[in-house]
Amino acid sequence: MGYLQSVVILCCISAVAALGLAILTGYTGLYSLGHAGFMAVGAYCAAWLVMRLHIPFALALLAGSVAAALLSLVIGYPALRSRLRGDYFAVVTLGFGEVVRLLLNNTPALGGAIGLPDVPVRTSGWLALAAVVLAFGLAQAFTRSQWGRNCIACRLDPLTARTLGVDVLRTQLTALAVSAFYAGAAGALLAGYMGYLSPAMFTLARSSELLAAVILGGVQSLAGPLLAALLLTAVPELLRFAASWRLVLYGALLVVTMLWRPQGLLGYYELPALNLPSLWRRMRGKGELP
Amino acid sequence: MTIILQQLVSGLSIGAVYALLAVGYALVYSIYGFTNWSFDALLVSAAFGAYYALSLFKLPLWAAVLAALALGIGLALMLELFAYRPLRRRGAPRVLMLISAMGANLALINLINLAFGGALRAFPPFLSGSWQVAGIAIGRLDALAALLALLLLAGLRWLLYHTRAGLGIRASTMDFTTASLMGVDNNALALLVFGISGVLAGVSGVVYGMKYAVYPYLGLVTLKAMIAAVIGGLGSLEGALLGSLLLGVLETFVSAFISSTYRDLFSFAALVLILLIFPNGLLGARRPPILEG
Amino acid sequence: MRRLVSAALMLLLVLCPALAGCSASNAIKIGVLSISSGPDAYVGQASELALQDRVAEVNAAGGINGRKLELVIYDTRGEVTEAVSAARRLIEQDKVTAIIGPSWSGAAIPVAAIADAAQVPVVATTASNVLVTVDENGAVRPYMFRVCFIxxxxxxxxxxxxxxxxxxxxxxxxxxxxxxxxxxxxxxxxxxxxxxxxxxxxxxxxxxxxxxxxxxxxxxxxxxxxxxxxxxxxxxxxxxxxxxxxxxxxxxxxxxxxxxxxxxxxxxxxxxxxxxxxxxGVSTEAPEFQAYNAAFLAKHNVKASVYAYYSLDALMALEYAIRQAGAEVSGPAIRAALEGIRDVPVFTSSLTIEPDTHNPHNKPxxxxxxxxxxxxxxxxxxxx
CATH class of the missing domain: 3.40.50.2300 (Response regulator)
Incomplete structure (x- = not known):
């Protein structure tokens, strides 16, 4: 495996996670500080299935993602039901992410705090690339569907959305589940790439980095968070001296973004060239320009 | 019996220091409705400031504490002026203030890490040792920290209930907009509130530095203070104090009688459960913390 | 479209230095998983200096079998995940022949699995947990060795x-x-x-x-x-x-x-x-190291440490193995030579590797x- 390939894989993993969070944060307006927890669930679930039950990796990846999505409903339902949002939701998810990490720390069957070595290495560059393309295509289909429009309505004005007949709770839960599914998939890919898992890989720092990528990338955009995740992963990997400055830069960029460009780098902007659903429709002869 | 009392004393001493910070969270939250994520950086800067004032510039202890306070207040005011005020003026959603605070914190902490390195720096021993009372050891530094916490809280209470500025703050916690219409100077008030939070962070920075040595990730403990503030009911000062003491005792008892490796699990589980089931905490206001983004 | 092009250009610009870095040279590359920042920075500080001194010495004497040695040092900050990704980078990007380190068992155990998969020998310095060199069933991890006691x-x-x-x-x-x-x-x-x-x-x-x-x-x-x-x-x-x-x-x-x-x-x-x-395992206070300590302190203004000693042991074991492997400088050949180490003088003592455990024999x-x-x-x- 070449070095470039490993950078590509790492970029793809952050991109998948960022795309999922873009649906939750950029479209639906819910800020999560616990997505590392969903990544951990996907990662450990997939690793366990591959190692103990010898299930093919693609299936384990799917199972890990589904597990993360289901778990997100367990935490999301009581949190969103009370119509408490904003800060509150961020702190609840933060607590949830830490609980997942600390539970793993205290689960000897999954390696405990010491970690799980000898996870089979299954994530190839092509698999990671395919995952990103698929994730992007599905996310675009989602955001352009009625669901996506409902998400935007809930972000802009939950009260009006409700009067217009949008089921706010259901929309938010759907967005949360989809984003957790993406995070789970990213976690499973990470497990298959690292060959080793430990709870220390899924800290609050990872959650906030992910949120930073999405906020920097832009509100109501998939292209923005995708690009931000790729750049923020690739640059420190390729320029090692930049690595130690990475977090300083993240923080400073966040403040600057909040002050001068709250919609983010590519807020409200999509890359037309990557519009997969429309490409698909055009290929099937039902041409419809984006 | 002695062992339970000893653990209780340890727990209270841990909780007393949480209280200093938890009150800071509660104060900012009650007025501005956002979790001030930058306490971490304030605390660590103050701890580093005090350490270098003592070791590099050979200042006496009181001067080092003043330096820490100055750093804490200065940074808090800078953040208010450059990271929060522009957002407030624009009427941005409050969660953006949280993101801004988080970004500033991330940048500052890692800047400190780059500038000073991750090595541990120990304060010169100060008030080491302990009193033995009926077989229970009470650390001198712990006692001082608890006393300091109580004094600061009493002072804060006096400020809130017996001064004009305090009246302004209390009016703003009820209704920020109306208070400003009734003649409360919002900007001056913000400087006062963030200045107070700087004092609280500065004092805790010195106390933590003395108890555990100074290093860039010392401020992780601020998360615990936030949990304490949530348990007590975000926005309530008495609640923050009560929540801190409860959390300190809970942590100590979990460590002692279940297993120390479950301690943080209990703390964070308490955070999630309280928010989900009982979002107003123990002494929080009736109204839910936030009803919109 | 213009934005897309400019984004692609930027990515290319970023990629260039990385690609240019992959130049070929005749030197034998040895990776080092060090700790030079974070609270455990004291571990790597003296070790890196000691390793660089030794490599300069070997190269000045003509290298090994006519080839120079080259160290590729990465900072793991004492964190397991950093050690794992640094080990992968050493193997995949830098194509090192062998790796020295890591110092902590927590990092050495996952690194051992990676080394086995890539067939790159690793000589751990102070990772002393039993499971570093053998797995849970007692089978030896073929590419993992160590120079400290267990x-x-x-x-x-x-x-x-x-x-x-x-x-x-x-x-x-x-x-x-x-x-x-x-x-x-x-x-x-x-x-x-x-x-x-x-x-x-x-x-x-x-x-x-x-x-x-x-x-x-x-x-x-x-x-x-x-x-x-x-x-x-x-x-x-x-x-x-x-x-x-x-x-x-x-x-x-x-x-x-x-x-x-x-x-x-x-x-x-x-x-x-x-x-x-x-x-x-060793003490910096032992009389036989005093001359080295004094020279080290005079040269670097840093005190030599036991971590430096163990790093030197690991490097000297690798020197011996590379010399034994002769013209064929490959992972398997060096692995075999490491396994065959009997009474080879290294920095702290004379080293014998137990073939069934890859641990040093008879460490006091x-x-x-x-x-x-x-x-x-x-x-x-x-x-x-």
Whole structure:
């Protein structure tokens, strides 16, 4: 495996996670500080299935993602039901992410705090690339569907959305589940790439980095968070001296973004060239320009 | 019996220091409705400031504490002026203030890490040792920290209930907009509130530095203070104090009688459960913390 | 479209230096998984200097089999995940022939799995947990070696010393349960101590980054223990345990492990730890190292450390193996040569690798005591 390939894989993993969070944060307006927890669930679930039950990796990846999505409903339902949002939701998810990490720390069957070595290495560059393309295509289909429009309505004005007949709770839960599914998939890919898992890989720092990528990338955009995740992963990997400055830069960029460009780098902007659903429709002869 | 009392004393001493910070969270939250994520950086800067004032510039202890306070207040005011005020003026959603605070914190902490390195720096021993009372050891530094916490809280209470500025703050916690219409100077008030939070962070920075040595990730403990503030009911000062003491005792008892490796699990589980089931905490206001983004 | 092009251009610009870095040279590359930042920076500081000195020396003498050595050093910050990704980068990007390090068992265990998969030999320096070189079923990990003793040695030696020499009967320990190193020593100590008629009266644990030990120490005090083992390689943990125990009025005989050997520990809590005993494989105070220490200090203005010694041992073992492998400088050839090391002189002593465990054979254990905030040799255990 070449070095470039490993950078590509790492970029793809952050991109998948960022795309999922873009649906939750950029479209639906819910800020999560616990997505590392969903990544951990996907990662450990997939690793366990591959190692103990010898299930093919693609299936384990799917199972890990589904597990993360289901778990997100367990935490999301009581949190969103009370119509408490904003800060509150961020702190609840933060607590949830830490609980997942600390539970793993205290689960000897999954390696405990010491970690799980000898996870089979299954994530190839092509698999990671395919995952990103698929994730992007599905996310675009989602955001352009009625669901996506409902998400935007809930972000802009939950009260009006409700009067217009949008089921706010259901929309938010759907967005949360989809984003957790993406995070789970990213976690499973990470497990298959690292060959080793430990709870220390899924800290609050990872959650906030992910949120930073999405906020920097832009509100109501998939292209923005995708690009931000790729750049923020690739640059420190390729320029090692930049690595130690990475977090300083993240923080400073966040403040600057909040002050001068709250919609983010590519807020409200999509890359037309990557519009997969429309490409698909055009290929099937039902041409419809984006 | 002695062992339970000893653990209780340890727990209270841990909780007393949480209280200093938890009150800071509660104060900012009650007025501005956002979790001030930058306490971490304030605390660590103050701890580093005090350490270098003592070791590099050979200042006496009181001067080092003043330096820490100055750093804490200065940074808090800078953040208010450059990271929060522009957002407030624009009427941005409050969660953006949280993101801004988080970004500033991330940048500052890692800047400190780059500038000073991750090595541990120990304060010169100060008030080491302990009193033995009926077989229970009470650390001198712990006692001082608890006393300091109580004094600061009493002072804060006096400020809130017996001064004009305090009246302004209390009016703003009820209704920020109306208070400003009734003649409360919002900007001056913000400087006062963030200045107070700087004092609280500065004092805790010195106390933590003395108890555990100074290093860039010392401020992780601020998360615990936030949990304490949530348990007590975000926005309530008495609640923050009560929540801190409860959390300190809970942590100590979990460590002692279940297993120390479950301690943080209990703390964070308490955070999630309280928010989900009982979002107003123990002494929080009736109204839910936030009803919109 | 223009934005797309500019984004692509930017990515290309970023990629260029990385691609240009992959130039070919004739030198034999040896990767080093070091720790040069974070709280454990003291581990890598002297080691890196010692390794660079040695490589310069070898290259000045014409290299090995006519080829120069080249070190590729990465900072792992003492974190397991960093060590894993640095090991992968060494193997995949830098195409190193072999790897020296990591220092901690927690990092060495996952690195061993990666090394086996890529067939790149790794010589760990101070990673002493049993499972570094053999897996849970006792099968040797083919590409993982080490030059330090293993935890059972120091666990047994400490238990023996505490029970026989100090006459202690009731032991307690405070273990970092997130560190395989800490857990390993504690288990072997416990087994041997009870076998010698002692009793374990308090088994306390904590996890990395803990700062509050009073709940555990209160229980230790109540248990009536007369000796407290703190098997940790993180000086912050040890220092805080000592300080907080003093604060609680707990006076107890401390037992330490080789991970204690950091002058930072003495600076932080030398007085509290006065009289503590610890086990180590080598001691910087031994007379045979004094000349080297003095020269090292004069040249770098940094004190040589046991971590530097072990790094040199690892490098010298690799030098021997590369020389034996001859023209065929490949992972499998060097692996075979490492496995065949018998009585090869390295920096600290003469090295023999046990083929079935990849551990060094017959390493002595030195018992040191902290006296006036100095390390002092007390006793040497020769292996049975």
């Amino acid at each position: 935890d059972p040695y120091q666990g047994y030696a400490l238990a023996d010393f505490a029970a026989r020499e100090l006459g202690k009967k009731q032991a307690a320990f405070i273990t970092d349960i997130s560190s395989p190193y800490s857990v390993g020593i504690q288990q072997y100590f416990g087994a041997q101590f009870t076998a010698l008629g002692g009793q374990i009266v308090a088994e306390e644990g904590y996890q990395a980054n803990e700062t509050e030990f009073r709940p555990q120490l209160t229980k230790v005090a109540a248990s009536g223990a007369d000796v407290l083992l703190v098997p940790s390689a993180t000086y912050r943990d040890i220092a805080l345990v000592a300080k907080q125990a003093t604060g609680l009025g707990l006076q107890i005989q401390y037992l330490g492990v080789d991970g204690w050997m950091a002058d930072e520990l003495l600076a932080m809590s030398g007085p509290e730890l006065e009289g503590a005993y610890l086990a180590s 254990v030195v018992i040191l005591q902290i006296q006036n905030s100095q390390w002092v040799n007390v006793k040497t255990y020769e292996p049975r």
